[in-house]
Amino acid sequence: MSRLGTLGARLYRGEVGYDFVGKRKIWYGVSILITITAIVGLAVRGLNMGIEFKGGAVFTVEKASSISVAQAQEAAQEASGHPAIVQKLGNGSMRIQVSEVDGAQAGQVGDAIANELKVPADKINDEVVGPSWGEQIANKAWTGLGVFMFLVVIYLAIAFEWRMALAALIALIHDLTITVGVYALVGFEVTPGTVIGLLTILGYSLYDTVVVFDSLKEGTKDITKQTRWTYSEIANRSINGTLVRSINTTVVALLPVAGLLFIGGGFLGAGMLNDISLSLFVGLAAGAYSSIFIATPLVADLKEREPQMKALRKRVLAKRAAAAARGESLDDPSSEGAEGESTERKATAASAVVGQRDRGRGRPSQGRRR
Template identity: 80%
Template sequence: MSRLGNLGARLYRGEVGYDFYGKRKLWYGISILITITAIVGLAVRGLNMGIEFKGGAVFTIEKAKASVSQAQEVAEESSGHQAIVQKLGSGDLRIQIAEVDTSKAGQIKSDLSKELDAPAGKISYELVGASWGEQITEKAFQGLIIFMFLVVIYLAIAFEWRMAIAALVALIHDITITVGVYALVGFEVTPGTVIGLLTILGYSLYDTVVVFDSLKEGTKDITKQTRWTYSEIANRSINSTLVRSINTTVVALLPVAGLLFIGGGVLGAGMLNDISLSLFVGLAAGAYSSIFIATPLVADLKEREPAIKALRKRVLAKRAQADAKGESADAGAEQTDEVPDAAAAAGAGAVVGQRQQPERGRGKRR
């Protein structure tokens, strides 16, 4: 068995473990700090909305000889607006310019053909209306709200309402961080980004539900025992599924990292960044929230219940009683250790006396 597999087995059996619940305030603080940073970045920098949301024109130059910087300079001078230029794998240039209408698009095409020494027949363009992006955004928000509503109902029925609340908090946490990263990095937000955001919701819930299922099984008839508190069982549930969560997250992140860093970064396929960044950040944030946020939050909510409070008192009282008995047993063992030593010493003296008496008797007979 590999070291990771051996560690997973020991975590599952409870032989080793990390106190996630005991350090929950640290993880809460880190999440709050990251979330605040994301919100501030979103408020200050805003999102770099793609042309699908603002409207404009998309120009494509086939087998362009000009560089990206040259094309960007000419496009911005001709349109008077900021231009986004991407080098495609086939050698074509893709130029996006927002807020461009039909009359202006023709003039920009002529300027690109003249300044970049590209035949007009190899330059094509299409106009994109802002209403299409608005419809996508509206439908995405509707889908997000419906999804969260159904998730809360399902988790409340399958588990309990506290777990549903914790899962909802984790979802909001993941979405906020992902959107904030887009604002801080400045990547363009496209319909692909929206698809990526909706996709990560399922991944975010996956690890959370796995831990919740282990917690539900471990806390069945919990008030009938006095060995563990609810928070301790929650901690063991996280540890027992920790290696599984790490493995599934890493396996899911590897292909996404390939799209983001190799496809978008090394190979220059910039259009992959819009969806790959949302998936990468969302998957990482989802794994973090399921381990460090969702389950400790459930334990916090459960520890407020009168029955769970009473259970904690009984468990702690039993442990204190066991510790007291252990101290008494240790003290008694020390006393019993002294008695055999004294008896041994006395016995040794008696044996010595018996051996000396015959010698004295023989001396008197002589």
């Protein structure tokens, strides 16, 4: 078995582990700091909305490998009088976006760009996008997001409980806020591909969370009938037990997305790959983080407020104090931590001693018979 597999087995059995839940205030603070940074970046810089949302014209220049991005950007700005965004595509062509250009102006701007770049006019294709289409896309995206959130909360409340549903919802909002904030700070253009990426990460964000919740649900069955673990400790064991699985699935998912972002978008110049891959990359990483450091510790916080869990914690701490006074340890993984088991072990040891005495008594009598 590999070292990672051995570590995963030891984490699953509770032989080793990190106190994620016990240090939850640190993670809450880190998450709040990151979220505030994202919100400030969003408020100060704002989102770089594509022409699909604010309207404009897109000019595609064929066989533009000899034209630099700076040349095309300068030519488009002089021809239209508006800022232009230029992207080189993988097939050697160039995509020029100019906002605030309507259908009547598109032809004239296209001819002016052709003259500035010294390319034939028939090598430039123009496409006009109205702002109403982008508004429809945004409204449908918000509607889809709202419906998704509602269905997720209902499902998790039925499959698990309302506290887990609330924690998962907070984790989702956390992931979306960070992803949108990164877009604002980096300055990537927001396109329909970005919206698709944001909607896609919602499922990935929930995946690790549901895995931990399922382990937690299984581990807390009849929790009040034992006095060894508190709810928070079982929650922490659930995180550690699924930690290696979460890391593996996240890394496997991030590798192809990183290929899209850094190779496809960076080297091949595929603009739309940047739009969708950045949202996927940030969202996947944030989702893995929130499932471990936000969602499950938050569930533990909410559950520990229940009277039953408060009473359980008092019993567990009282029993540990009594065991410490007797010089015993309840943290041994081979021990179940119950007083009955300690008594049973003492009885077994006593029986072994009695058996040895009985066998010892029998040997002399057999010798005398001889």
